[in-house]
Amino acid sequence: MLNKYWESYIQWYIKYSGFSERDNKEGLPYFRDKLFISILLLTFVLGVLSYFPSAYVAVSRNELSVLVVDTVAILVLLFTTFSKTISFKTRKLLFSTNLFLLSFLLFLILGFKGNGSILLFMLITLITLYSGRRGGLRAVLVFAGFKAIFLFNFYFNIIYLPSFEQYDIQLLLIVGVNNLLFVVLTVFSVSFLINQLHNALLKENKLQLELVEKHKNVLEAKNKAEKSDKLKSAFLANMSHEIRTPMYGILGCADFLKAYNTDDEEFQEFVDVINGNGKQLLDIISGIVDVSKIESGLVTTNISTFNVNKNIEKVFKALKPKAEEKGLSFTLNNDLVVHDAYINSDSDKIEFILKSLLENAIKFTKKGVIELSCERIDEYFIAFYVKDTGLGIHEAHFKTIFDTFYQVDVHNDKALHGFGIGLTIAKAYIEMLGGKIDLESVEGIGSTFWFTIRVDLIKGNAYKQNA
Known part of the structure; x- marks a missing residue:
C-alpha cells in the first residue's frame, strides 16, 4: 500500500x-x-x-x-x-x-x-x-x-x-586523501552500474520492438490465413457443387443408356465402364473435398443417442456379399450387449469409419478371413477391431499410412493401391469422437486395425484427447 x-x-x-x-x-x-x-x-x-x-x-x-x-x-x-x-x-x-x-x-x-x-x-x-x-x-x-x-x-x-x-594536520591530510579516493571509486562504480543498466534497458527496448514487429507479422499472417481459409471454404463449396452435379448427370445418363441395345454385350460393357469409372471419380472427388474440409476445421460432429449395434449390423450386411464374392470368410464378433450398445456419438461417422476399414481389408485380402469385433472397454469407451489375412504392412509404414494420399509400396506395379484418403478421414473422425486408432501388422500375413470411440459425447463438444 x-x-x-x-x-x-x-x-x-x-x-x-x-x-x-x-x-x-x-x-x-x-x-x-x-x-x-x-x-x-x-x-x-x-x-x-x-x-x-x-x-x-x-x-x-x-x-x-x-x-x-x-x-x-x-x-x-x-x-x-x-x-x-x-x-x-x-x-x-x-x-x-x-x-x-x-x-x-x-x-x-x-x-x-x-x-x-x-x-x-x-x-x-x-x-x-x-x-x-x-x-x-x-x-x-x-x-x-x-x-x-x-x-x-x-x-x-x-x-x-x-x-x-x-x-593534527597529518591525520587530517590522510583522512582527506582517503575520503577523496573513496568518493572517486564510488563515482566510477555508480556510473558503471548506471551505464550497464542503461545498456540492458536498450537491449530490452530493442527486443520489445522486435517482438512488436513479429507480433505484427503474425497478425498479418493470421489475417491472410483467415482470408485464405474463407477462400478455401468458398472453393470447396463451389467445387463440391460444380463437379458433383455434372458427375451425377453423367452417371444418370449411363443408367439410361443401359436400357438401350440390351442385346449388344459390347455396348453394355462400355456403359458399365462409364458407370464404374464415374462412381470411382465421384468417390475421389468426395474424399478430396472431405479431407480439405477436415483440414479447414469445417467438419462438425452430429451427436445423438443411438444403438451402435444397428450401425455395425448395417455395415456388416452391406459388405458381406462383397467379401463372399472374393471367396473370403467374413465374420462378426459383437460383444456389446443391449445396455452397452446405446451411446452418445456421431452415427454417420462411425459407419464411415467401419466401412472404410472393412473395405480396405476386403480390397487387400486375396484369401482367408476378415473379422470385425466390438467390445466395451469401460464406462467411457468402446473398441472395434478389423482383422484380415491380407497383404500386411511393414512396420516402417505404421505412422505414415494415415497421411493424406499416402500409398504403401506405390512403386510396385502389381500391388493394389487406393487413393490414400479413406484412412486419413477415418483417423480424423475417430479423433473427433474422442478416440484413437492404431494397428498391428506383419507383412505377408495380415493386419489388425483397432480404434476406440468415446460413448458419452455431448452435442457440440467432441473430445480432442486420446483415449
Whole structure:
C-alpha cells in the first residue's frame, strides 16, 4: 500500500512540475531526470521528518548555528521542490548546491562527530546517479577543493574551528586523501552500474520492438490465413457443387443408356465402364473435398443417442456379399450387449469409419478371413477391431499410412493401391469422437486395425484427447 501511495505522489509531482511537458528527452537522460524526481521527493520527505528532532537537539545543546543551517537548508529544499518558476536544470543545480553547503557547514561546525561527512558522500553518489559520471567527477573536484581549503585554513589557523583542535594536520591530510579516493571509486562504480543498466534497458527496448514487429507479422499472417481459409471454404463449396452435379448427370445418363441395345454385350460393357469409372471419380472427388474440409476445421460432429449395434449390423450386411464374392470368410464378433450398445456419438461417422476399414481389408485380402469385433472397454469407451489375412504392412509404414494420399509400396506395379484418403478421414473422425486408432501388422500375413470411440459425447463438444 505504501508503494501505491508513493507512486501516486510521484505521478502527482510530475504533473505538478510539468516535467513531461518541459523536456522531450529519451533514453538515459530521461531515466536520470525521473530518478532525480524520486530523489528530490524522498529527500524532501526525509528532510522534513528529520528537521524537527534535529532542531530540538540543536536548541537543547545551545548549538544555534546548527539550527540556522538546518532551517535555511530546509527552506531552500522546500523552494527547490515546489517552485514552478525555475527550470529543471536549475532545480538540479539548486538541490546539489544546497546539500553541498549543508554538508560542508555541518562538517565545519560539528567535525567528525556530526553527519556532514556522511551527507557529503551521499550527495556525491546521488549526483552521479542523476547527472552521470561527469556530474559526479565535478562534485569530486568541489569536494577536493573544499578539503584543500579546509586543510589550508587548519594549517595556518586562519579561522578557528574548535571541533578539530584535537587533530593534527597529518591525520587530517590522510583522512582527506582517503575520503577523496573513496568518493572517486564510488563515482566510477555508480556510473558503471548506471551505464550497464542503461545498456540492458536498450537491449530490452530493442527486443520489445522486435517482438512488436513479429507480433505484427503474425497478425498479418493470421489475417491472410483467415482470408485464405474463407477462400478455401468458398472453393470447396463451389467445387463440391460444380463437379458433383455434372458427375451425377453423367452417371444418370449411363443408367439410361443401359436400357438401350440390351442385346449388344459390347455396348453394355462400355456403359458399365462409364458407370464404374464415374462412381470411382465421384468417390475421389468426395474424399478430396472431405479431407480439405477436415483440414479447414469445417467438419462438425452430429451427436445423438443411438444403438451402435444397428450401425455395425448395417455395415456388416452391406459388405458381406462383397467379401463372399472374393471367396473370403467374413465374420462378426459383437460383444456389446443391449445396455452397452446405446451411446452418445456421431452415427454417420462411425459407419464411415467401419466401412472404410472393412473395405480396405476386403480390397487387400486375396484369401482367408476378415473379422470385425466390438467390445466395451469401460464406462467411457468402446473398441472395434478389423482383422484380415491380407497383404500386411511393414512396420516402417505404421505412422505414415494415415497421411493424406499416402500409398504403401506405390512403386510396385502389381500391388493394389487406393487413393490414400479413406484412412486419413477415418483417423480424423475417430479423433473427433474422442478416440484413437492404431494397428498391428506383419507383412505377408495380415493386419489388425483397432480404434476406440468415446460413448458419452455431448452435442457440440467432441473430445480432442486420446483415449
